[in-house]
Amino acid sequence: MSTEATLRQRLLTPGPTQVPEAVLRELAKPIIHHRTDQFRQIFSQVSQRLRRIFCTQCPVLTICGSGTTAFEAAQVSLISPGQKAVTCASGKFGERWQDVYDVYGIEQVRINAPWGHAIEPERIAQALQQHPDAKVVTVVHSETSTATGCDLKSIAQLVASTDAILIVDGITSVGALPVEMDAWGIDVLVAGSQKALMLPPGLGFVAVGDRARHRLDRSISVHCYNLDLRRWLSSYEKNDVPFTPPISLIRALSVALEMIEREGLQRVWSRTSRLAAGTREGLRVLGLKLISAMPSDSVTGAFYPQTTAGSVDDGTFRAALRQRHGIHIAGGQKGRCGDFAGRIFRVSHMGHISEMDTRAALVAIEAELIAAGHPVKRGTTGKAIERFFNDSVIASHVEEE
Amino acid sequence: MSTEATLRQRLLTPGPTQVPEAVLRELAKPIIHHRTDQFRQIFSQVSQRLRRIFCTQCPVLTICGSGTTAFEAAQVSLISPGQKAVTCASGKFGERWQDVYDVYGIEQVRINAPWGHAIEPERIAQALQQHPDAKVVTVVHSETSTATGCDLKSIAQLVASTDAILIVDGITSVGALPVEMDAWGIDVLVAGSQKALMLPPGLGFVAVGDRARHRLDRSISVHCYNLDLRRWLSSYEKNDVPFTPPISLIRALSVALEMIEREGLQRVWSRTSRLAAGTREGLRVLGLKLISAMPSDSVTGAFYPQTTAGSVDDGTFRAALRQRHGIHIAGGQKGRCGDFAGRIFRVSHMGHISEMDTRAALVAIEAELIAAGHPVKRGTTGKAIERFFNDSVIASHVEEE
Numbered sequence: 001m002s003t004e005a006t007l008r009q010r011l012l013t014p015g016p017t018q019v020p021e022a023v024l025r026e027l028a029k030p031i032i033h034h035r036t037d038q039f040r041q042i043f044s045q046v047s048q049r050l051r052r053i054f055c056t057q058c059p060v061l062t063i064c065g066s067g068t069t070a071f072e073a074a075q076v077s078l079i080s081p082g083q084k085a086v087t088c089a090s091g092k093f094g095e096r097w098q099d100v101y102d103v104y105g106i107e108q109v110r111i112n113a114p115w116g117h118a119i120e121p122e123r124i125a126q127a128l129q130q131h132p133d134a135k136v137v138t139v140v141h142s143e144t145s146t147a148t149g150c151d152l153k154s155i156a157q158l159v160a161s162t163d164a165i166l167i168v169d170g171i172t173s174v175g176a177l178p179v180e181m182d183a184w185g186i187d188v189l190v191a192g193s194q195k196a197l198m199l200p201p202g203l204g205f206v207a208v209g210d211r212a213r214h215r216l217d218r219s220i221s222v223h224c225y226n227l228d229l230r231r232w233l234s235s236y237e238k239n240d241v242p243f244t245p246p247i248s249l250i251r252a253l254s255v256a257l258e259m260i261e262r263e264g265l266q267r268v269w270s271r272t273s274r275l276a277a278g279t280r281e282g283l284r285v286l287g288l289k290l291i292s293a294m295p296s297d298s299v300t301g302a303f304y305p306q307t308t309a310g311s312v313d314d315g316t317f318r319a320a321l322r323q324r325h326g327i328h329i330a331g332g333q334k335g336r337c338g339d340f341a342g343r344i345f346r347v348s349h350m351g352h353i354s355e356m357d358t359r360a361a362l363v364a365i366e367a368e369l370i371a372a373g374h375p376v377k378r379g380t381t382g383k384a385i386e387r388f389f390n391d392s393v394i395a396s397h398v399e400e401e
Numbered sequence: 402m403s404t405e406a407t408l409r410q411r412l413l414t415p416g417p418t419q420v421p422e423a424v425l426r427e428l429a430k431p432i433i434h435h436r437t438d439q440f441r442q443i444f445s446q447v448s449q450r451l452r453r454i455f456c457t458q459c460p461v462l463t464i465c466g467s468g469t470t471a472f473e474a475a476q477v478s479l480i481s482p483g484q485k486a487v488t489c490a491s492g493k494f495g496e497r498w499q500d501v502y503d504v505y506g507i508e509q510v511r512i513n514a515p516w517g518h519a520i521e522p523e524r525i526a527q528a529l530q531q532h533p534d535a536k537v538v539t540v541v542h543s544e545t546s547t548a549t550g551c552d553l554k555s556i557a558q559l560v561a562s563t564d565a566i567l568i569v570d571g572i573t574s575v576g577a578l579p580v581e582m583d584a585w586g587i588d589v590l591v592a593g594s595q596k597a598l599m600l601p602p603g604l605g606f607v608a609v610g611d612r613a614r615h616r617l618d619r620s621i622s623v624h625c626y627n628l629d630l631r632r633w634l635s636s637y638e639k640n641d642v643p644f645t646p647p648i649s650l651i652r653a654l655s656v657a658l659e660m661i662e663r664e665g666l667q668r669v670w671s672r673t674s675r676l677a678a679g680t681r682e683g684l685r686v687l688g689l690k691l692i693s694a695m696p697s698d699s700v701t702g703a704f705y706p707q708t709t710a711g712s713v714d715d716g717t718f719r720a721a722l723r724q725r726h727g728i729h730i731a732g733g734q735k736g737r738c739g740d741f742a743g744r745i746f747r748v749s750h751m752g753h754i755s756e757m758d759t760r761a762a763l764v765a766i767e768a769e770l771i772a773a774g775h776p777v778k779r780g781t782t783g784k785a786i787e788r789f790f791n792d793s794v795i796a797s798h799v800e801e802e
Contacts, residue, residue, distance in 0.1 A: 011432065016648060019432045027649060028429035031412065031420045031601050033729055064603060065466050065627070066644040072627050100626040194645060200432050202465060202603045202647035223624060225501040226466070226473050243467040244595060246603035246647070247417060248428060328434055 007326030010357050014144050014172055014299040014330055014348040016194040016201055018357075019252075020259060023198060026252040034247050042254050044239050049257035050205060053197075053265060054174060054189055056181035060207040061232045062253075064246050067171040067192030069227070070204025072100050074167050074188045077229035078136055078212060080221045081105040085136040086127045086164065088112075088119040092145035092335035093169060097138045099336075104223070109134060115146045115338030118294040121154040134164045141173040145333045147301035147346055148292040149177070153184050160185035165212050171195060174205070175260060176272045176298040176350045187212040193249065196272070196298065198256040198351040202249045208233065273297045275349040275358045278388045282362040285384040286369065286376050291344050301332075301346040309373035314342045317368055325364035355389055408727030411758050415545050415573055415700040415731055415749040417595040417602055419758075420653075421660060424599060427653040435648055443655050445640050450658035451606060454598075454666060455575060455590055457582035461608040462633040463654075465647050468572040468593030470628070471605025473501050475568045475589045478630035479537055479613060481622045482506040486537040487528045487565065489513075489520040493546035493736035494570060498539045500737075505624070510535060516547045516739030519695040522555040535565045542574040546734045548702035548747055549693040550578070554585050561586035566613050572596060575606070576661060577673045577699040577751045588613040594650065597673070597699065599657040599752040603650045609634060674698045676750040676759045679789045683763040686785040687770065687777050692733075692745050702733075702747040710774035715743045718769055726765035756790055 011018045032038055043062075050060035063070045075097060079085055085106050089095045090113035101108055109131050111123050119139060128134060137159050141152045152168065159166040167188040173179050174189065175196030181189050186209060193203035206229060208216070213233070222228040226243070235242045260268055276297035280290065283302045291301035304312040314331045321327040329347050332340030347361055359382070366381045412419045433439055444463075451461035464471045476498060480486055486507050490496045491514035502509055510532050512524050520540060529535060538560050542553045553569065560567040568589040574580050575590065576597030582590050587610060594604035607630060609617070614634070623629040627644070636643045661669055677698035681691065684703045692702035705713040715732045722728040730748050733741030748762055760783070767782045 009431065011434065013434050015645060016432050016434060024429040024431065028425040030410065030425065031417050031595075033412065033414050033417060034602075036729075065470065066646075068644045069466065069470075069627050072625075103626045103629070104624060192645075194432075194648075200647060200649040201435075201645045202650060223505060224473075224628075225504045226470050227625075227627075228504070243469045244416060244593075244602045245467075246601060246650075248601040249603060249647075328437075 009326045009328065010360055011328045012348050012353065012357060012361050013328055014195070014346055014350065015192065017198060017348055017351040018353060019200060020198055020256065020352045022259065023252045023256045026255045027248050029251065031247060034241070034245055039247065040239055042251055046250055046254045046257065047236070047239070049254070049261060053257060053260060054181050054207045055179070055183065056207050056209065058182070058207055058209050058213070059233060059236050060205055061229065061236055062241070062245070062250065063204045063206060063232060064202070064243065065204050066201060067190065067204050068096065070192065070206050071097060071169055071171070071190045073227035073229055074190055074206050075100055075138065076104055076224050076227055077222050078165050078167065078188065078215055078220060079106055081223065083107065083135045084109065084131055084133055085138065086111060086124060086131065086134045088124065088137070088139045089337070090117055090119055090146060090148060091115055091140065091143035091338065092333045093143055093171070094140045095335045095337060097169065112337060115340065116148060116292045118148055118150040121151050121158055124155055125158050128159070128162050128164060132162070136167060137164050138167045138169070140169040141179060142177060142296040142298045144172045144299055145335060145340065146292055146338070147296055147299045149294050149296035152179060156184040156186045165215055172296070172298045172350060175268065177296065178269050181207055181209065193253065196350040197253065198259070199249060199253055202246050203253065272349045274392055275353060275355065276300055277392070278385050279347055279349065279358055279362065281388045282381040282385040285380050286366060291340065298350045299346050299348045301344050303344050305369065305374050307373035308375065312369065312372045312374070314345070317372060318345065320368045320371065321364050325360070325367070327361050327364045329361065359385055410727045410729065411761055412729045413749050413754065413758060413762050414729055415596070415747055415751065416593070418597070418599060418749055418752040419754060420601060421599055421657065421753045423660065424653045424657045427656045428649050430652065432648060435642070435646055440648065441640055443652055447651055447655045447658065448637070448640070450655070450662060454658060454661060455582050455608045456580070456584065457608050457610070459583070459608055459610050459614070460634060460637050461606055462630065462637055463642070463646070463651065464605045464607060464633060465603070465644065466605050467602060468591065468605050469497065471593065471607050472498060472570055472572070472591045474628035474630055475591055475607050476501055476539065477505055477625050477628055478623050479566050479568065479589070479616055479621060480507055482624070484508065484536045485510065485532055485534055486539065487512060487525060487532065487535045489525065489538070489540045490738070491518055491520055491547060491549060492516055492541065492544035492739065493734045494544055494572070495541045496737045498570065513738060516741065517549060517693045519549055519551040522552050522559055525556055526559050529560070529563045529565060533563070537568060538565050539568045539570070541570040542580060543578060543697040543699045545573045545700055546736060546741065547693055547739070548697055548700045550695050550697035553580060557585040557587045566616055573697070573699045573751060576669065578697065579670050582608055582610065594654065597751040598654065599660070600650060600654055603647050604654065673750045675793055676754060676756065677701055678793070679786050680748055680750065680759055680763065682789045683782040683786045686781050687767060687775070692741065699751045700747050700749045702745050704745050706770065706775050708774035709776065713770065713773045713775070715746070718773060719746065721769045721772065722765050726761070726768070728762050728765045730762065760786055
């Protein structure tokens with residue numbers, strides 16, 4: 001048995017995700033100043049590439065901070081205290097955005113669904129009919145805590161026909177799932193660096209569509225300095241940033257985005273979807289129950305099975321995966337309206353992850369479930385995903401012809 | 402003449418500053434997850450080292466963002482809208498902190514000094530006497546835009562005897578100038594990663610003293626989510642962070658802080674002070690006028706001289722330094738109450754800078770000033786700093802005996 005230190009490590013957590021070698025090497029380059037032509041060229045290229053990956057012609061702002069920083073900036077820049085927002089939540093992150101608006105004194109029409117269930121577009125339509133004065137709708141495209149997607153295209157379409165601005169948490173969707181900002185009519189789309197964009201954490205992104213831009217120009221009373229998107233937009237127009245940016249991360253981002261473009265965005269989406277479907281199949285044959293009624297393709301979550309020895313201990317199970325197999329996956333989280341802590345595990349499909357990484361994770365999961373007393377035959381999941389990936393390769397070849 | 406690409410590059414801008422090789426190599430290590438023992442060990446070590454470098458026993462919070470993010474967090478977490486703050490400014494950054502409080506609707510007693518002049522402690526004492534209801538005093542220890550220091554020890558002492566909380570912008574002082582948080586009675590001390598701490602930009606730091614802690618516990622009505630220091634403090638107590646942190650930067654920070662400790666904080670302060678004094682001497686013999694009446698030791702600024710050919714063009718001059726000598730220095734900035742753009746240049750002494758870097762910068766500055774028509778003899782500054790550094794070596798040896 002290998003020790004953890006000598007094993008090849010595979011990071012399959014839903015953020016941070018694996019960072020490619022070429023991106024790591026870029027991080028190690030000597031620092032350059034941000035008020036130079038060299039940096040401006042990199043930044044301009046990064047902005048262009050981001051627009052293509054967000055599927056938009058509109059500005060995509062690169063903000064120093066976490067995904068939470070970027071989403072809060074979008075939230076607070078597009079509504080004034082006392083105004084009304086429709087806020088959707090069916091997991092920890094949707095709940096966080098509700099908490100943010102609570103802090104800012106925004107009146108909320110809350111649409112909450114049980115953890116593991118998607119927000120139904122009809123409920124948003126109803127809320128907007130009942131509250132035509134709502135200024136903003138917030139929705140999470142891929143709720144990481146419950147590995148759940150939603151019908152974002154329909155939601156975007158219906159919000160676009162109202163006066164409300166749609167702010168989408170695409171933190172674990174942009175670069176992983178099909179999400180077409182302009183074609184679908186999304187007003188604001190937020191992402192983070194440490195998910196499908198294959199970078200370490202430290203950057204957030206806010207794409208600002210025309211309707212949102214118009215709202216910003218009409219000068220909402222924003223009560224933040226650093227998070228006021230107008231400040232970032234006006235710098236963006238000069239190919240600049242308002243404050244000293246994380247230069248190393250932005251350089252590395254340029255390399256990561258180039259990798260995505262070289263593979264092709266559509267192919268990245270297909271690969272992610274294929275890994276997710278393979279994982280669902282691999283877990284299904286192990287007799288596990290998914291945590292989501294509408295699984296997102298960026299991350300898959302499953303409940304621990306009841307075993308002959310009782311229940312699987314989350315800490316022990318994931319430590320064994322790390323120590324014996326070099327496999328890092330996530331456990332469950334706890335929120336206001338749900339609690340998956342200790343009850344589930346989650347495997348990410350975002351970014352720099354191959355079929356081999358996914359197979360390795362499933363085979364290791366099977367081995368440690370068996371060790372914990374789960375009654376399946378060794379090799380069950382391996383055979384199933386072997387078959388699945390072979391079949392789907394053929395299927396995708398056929399499609400291309 | 403070498404081309405820019407083949408020249409050894411020396412970054413002497415007051416942020417970002419040079420990042421040591423060992424720190425760059427750490428940035429290139431494979432990413433790890435932040436909810437692991439491995440990261441918690443690194444984070445705990447970083448927090449300990451930060452406390453030593455801030456000269457405090459109190460928590461030093463590591464925040465994802467720029468120095469501005471960190472300072473805004475301190476500003477907004479310690480006062481409620483409608484309350485009163487004494488805000489000091491004598492340069493672009495002091496003015497920025499006044500702008501931040503304007504956005505938040507804080508009543509301000511503004512103490513402004515002309516650019517290049519230090520804020521006098523007496524003026525703060527007077528303001529606090531006239532406004533005993535002031536909740537907060539903000540002051541910049543080293544105003545980077547004007548290369549100016551202040552008598553922070555006296556300011557801290559006098560504010561400590563009132564009910565106001567002192568928030569210090571130590572962004573270009575912590576790790577460069579003597580600043581002893583606990584001994585001097587500073588309540589809140591803010592720094593950034595890309596200055597004396599020798600890291601790329603992307604992290605801010607907020608040290609929270611006991612009086613500030615007490616104020617936070619009494620629950621000020623903070624109207625921000627991400628910037629609410631209570632959230633960071635409560636995570637800090639569990640050796641954790643509230644949001645996904647910039648993992649790579651924090652790992653690299655650990656290496657940078659270890660380097661500072663190996664050299665010894667007092668020695669780093671002495672080195673910085675020596676480089677600053679040498680630079681002032683080197684510019685003096687060139688007949689240049691410093692921009693500051695009370696120069697900070699972290700950065701030195703000088704006005705361009707009038708030459709036989711008229712005035713020195715800032716853009717041309719600094720481009721020549723980069724292209725012919727690999728020397729990167731900063732120009733002047735523009736603020737609300739002052740404008741040094743195009744009129745000055747600034748040379749940093751913070752962080753990973755040697756005597757040789759400083760000599761190289763001064764010799765190059767002399768060469769390009771001569772090229773621009775400034776009438777000095779080639780070798781003037783070289784001889785002067787040679788003498789200065791040799792004399793001060795002897796002086797410091799004598800002192801040690």
